[in-house]
Amino acid sequence: MPQAPAHAKRCAAQSDNRHSPSMAKETDPWIQASDVIPMFPTLVWKILLKPELRDAIDEKVVTTLERLRRDLPDLEPGQGWQTEQTIHQREEFQDLISCTTRLAASILRFLRIGLDDFEITGCWATVLAKGATHKVHSHPNNFLSGVYYVRTPPGSDTINFHDPRSQSSVIRPPVVELTAENTDQIVVRVTSGTLLMFPSYLEHSVDTNASGEERISISFNIMFTSLTEQLGKPLW
Numbered sequence: 001m002p003q004a005p006a007h008a009k010r011c012a013a014q015s016d017n018r019h020s021p022s023m024a025k026e027t028d029p030w031i032q033a034s035d036v037i038p039m040f041p042t043l044v045w046k047i048l049l050k051p052e053l054r055d056a057i058d059e060k061v062v063t064t065l066e067r068l069r070r071d072l073p074d075l076e077p078g079q080g081w082q083t084e085q086t087i088h089q090r091e092e093f094q095d096l097i098s099c100t101t102r103l104a105a106s107i108l109r110f111l112r113i114g115l116d117d118f119e120i121t122g123c124w125a126t127v128l129a130k131g132a133t134h135k136v137h138s139h140p141n142n143f144l145s146g147v148y149y150v151r152t153p154p155g156s157d158t159i160n161f162h163d164p165r166s167q168s169s170v171i172r173p174p175v176v177e178l179t180a181e182n183t184d185q186i187v188v189r190v191t192s193g194t195l196l197m198f199p200s201y202l203e204h205s206v207d208t209n210a211s212g213e214e215r216i217s218i219s220f221n222i223m224f225t226s227l228t229e230q231l232g233k234p235l236w
Contacts, residue, residue, distance in 0.1 A: 155210030
């Protein structure tokens with residue numbers, strides 16, 4: 001069987017349940033019991049807005065961005081454009097911000113975090129023309145980051161998440177099958193109306209826009225209000 005490189009991408013949509021958490025088999029007479037203990041998981045939360053809410057949000061977003069770009073030249077192939085990091089203060093974005101803050105509150109409850117005072121430290125739109133890409137990056141001095149997808153035509157409908165464990169790349173043995181346990185990059189497929197949220201330390205990137213249309217997304221960062229004045233300013 002051909003061996004796949006350990007650093008190859010693995011699409012999250014291809015995940016299955018073939019891998020049992022237990023390594024023991026009934027035919028292993030030398031084992032009484034076994035277990036695989038997951039430690040320090042890195043989680044990404046993914047939700048899809050209801051169509052009527054998605055359509056209402058997207059219409060306001062697209063109209064606002066068209067107005068902001070009215071006097072700007074069209075993007076050339078390979079170019080990208082971003083707004084300022086304060087669009088969450090605009091009235092047109094309040095429905096999206098409401099969804100974002102509700103999801104963040106739910107995540108903090110899931111993580112059993114003792115702080116419930118948080119705020120959006122930055123929110124901005126990104127438009128990528130055909131051939132444009134977004135290099136690997138993270139968002140320091142924030143706790144949660146996320147992105148909402150407005151326009152994701154075929155060929156521009158994925159985001160890459162990279163292994164945050166720096167030492168995992170020291171040895172890269174060949175593998176016979178890519179799984180969540182041996183890959184260093186997970187590809188998550190998204191559609192218009194998808195809202196993702198993840199730890200701000202998690203590095204991510206966007207592949208080259210292979211479609212003939214612009215890719216539009218809204219990114220945001222979230223930090224605990226009580227800590228914003230004690231730490232350095234967020235880095236986008």
